[in-house]
Amino acid sequence: MKGEVKKVVLAYSGGLDTSIILRWLQDQYGCEVVTFTADLGQGEELEPARQKALLMGIKPENIFIDDLREEFVRDFVFPMFRANALYEGVYLLGTSIARPLISKRQIEIANQVGADAVAHGATGKGNDQVRFELGYYALKPDIKVIAPWRLWDLTSRTRLLDFAEKHQIPIAKDKRGEAPYSTDANLLHISYEGKALEDPWVEPFDDMFTRSVSPEMAPDKPTYVEIEFEKGDAVAIDGERLSPATLLTRLNALGGANGIGRLDLVENRFVGMKSRGVYETPGGSILIVAHRGIESLTLDRGEAHLKDDLMPRYAELIYNGFWFAPERVAIQTMIDKVSENVCGTVRLKLYKGSVSVVGRKSPKSLYRMDYVTFEEDSVYDQRDAQGFIKLNALRMRLAKMARG
Structure with missing residues (x-):
């Protein structure tokens, strides 16, 4: 494979898998590797990724660590929430919606540094390989894509660990001294897969969760919060205007403190198999209830029902990786047009894992007391x-x- 690629941009977390991939790319292709680490609000210190890349021989100018939190919420999460998107009726698409942004930035960096290839660490069994690569090809049709999990012979965890030890790549352990759950985290959610969770009959351990208290341990007194909307997007909490990322961060704290946003799901992957995942989406779980609350006042029946008809299709497009597809863009155009009148304030009660709308008002309300x-x-x-x-x-x- 040496000589096939001159320079590759790797989506790099600094974790075990992508560190192994970094070394494997160097060994197999003999190419220059550029690392790209996206700060999407995963709540982790990203500077160690830079240090690890430097230790593995990456030039400082070839290390990109980008803070994409505001762009993530403003240009990806919020447009999705305007559609009230739920995959298979319950999943708020926290992993799915991050992939098109990562793909977009990877291609931008490839263009900037003159790379002829991009690489990712998604496995050949999952959805992320599809999401990343559909994004790459939509934005740069002639790009070469390297997916090591579909190419190498490191087909077991033992082989991965042996490779890491041979190349002196640090191996992280959890507090039980075992490999941690497979997780994906960003400002919208965190997911957990693997280990005991592969058995759908086994209840998740409570100490596994990191973003929320259990509903049983949440405060006995409800929390009230008011969220203001403009053109379908949340813009303020309790009268304080906030940037998109700051607003979602605030909602995450409120939701987590009240045990909101946990989901245990067996879902249908795009590649054809079922998988079991456990998710925490505290702020998003509040936001979608609030958004539907303000829409109930401001959308005409025909608009609202048309949106509900299109929502499963829209959610499936995002889940399957078609963010940049023309049909997703077309649906988004309709949703954004309808959302122009979605404004006002929703009052919610947060209590032991539940979110309830207890008040709503809007200057463009279609609700008429003189009629009802x-x-x-x-x-x-x-x-x-x-x-x-x-x-x-x-x-x-x-x-x-x-x-x-």
């Missing part, structure tokens, strides 16, 4: 309902008369 009141009114003639009902019943009456 049970008291006497002068704007609605109840006799109009008779003809409305008869016309809607006509096809059923004709069917009964014809078919018996």
Whole structure:
């Protein structure tokens, strides 16, 4: 394989797998490696990734560590939440929505440094390989993609550890002295897979969670919070305007303290198998309830129901890696147009794992008390309902008369 690639941009976390990949690329391709580490709010110190890359022979000018938190929330998380996207009805797509941004930045760096290839550490069994590579090809159709998990002979954990020890790559341990759960973290969520979680009958250990207290241990007194929206995006909490990333960080703290956002899910991967994952999405779980709360006041019935019809398709596109596909962009255009009138404030009650809307108001509210009141009114003639009902019943009456 040597000589095939001159320079490759590697999506690099500094962890064991991508450190092994870094060394493997150097050995197999004899190429210059550029490392790219994205700060998406995973809550970890990223400077060790720089130091590890330097120790492995990467030139300082070939190490990119980029703070993408604001772009992540503003340009990826918020547009997705305007659609109320839930994959298979429950999953808030925390891993899925991060991949197109990583792909986008990797291609930007490849163009900047003149790289002819990009590489990632996703396995051949998962969804992320698809998400990364669909993003690469959408943005740079002629890019060469290196996916080591589909190429190398390091097919077991024992072989990986042997490779790491041979090349003096540090091996992290958890507090039990074992390999940690497979996790993915960003400002929207953290996921856990592997170990005992591979058995869908086994309940997750409570000490596994890092972003939320258990609902049982949450405060006995509810927390109230008000979220303000403009054009479908949250812009303020309790009257304080915040940047997108700062706002989501604040909601994460509120949700985590009240035991909100845990999900235990068996999902259908795009590659065809089922997988079991456990997720924590405290701020996102609050945000989606609040967003639907303000939409209930401001969207016309037709708009709202059309959005709900499209949502599963939209969520599936993101889950499967088609963020840059023309159909996702087309749906987004419609969603953004509808969201122009989604503004106002929602009041929520957070209590022991639950989020409840307890108040909502909007300057563009379609809710009219003079129409819905049970008291006497002068704007609605109840006799109009008779003809409305008869016309809607006509096809059923004709069917009964014809078919018996």
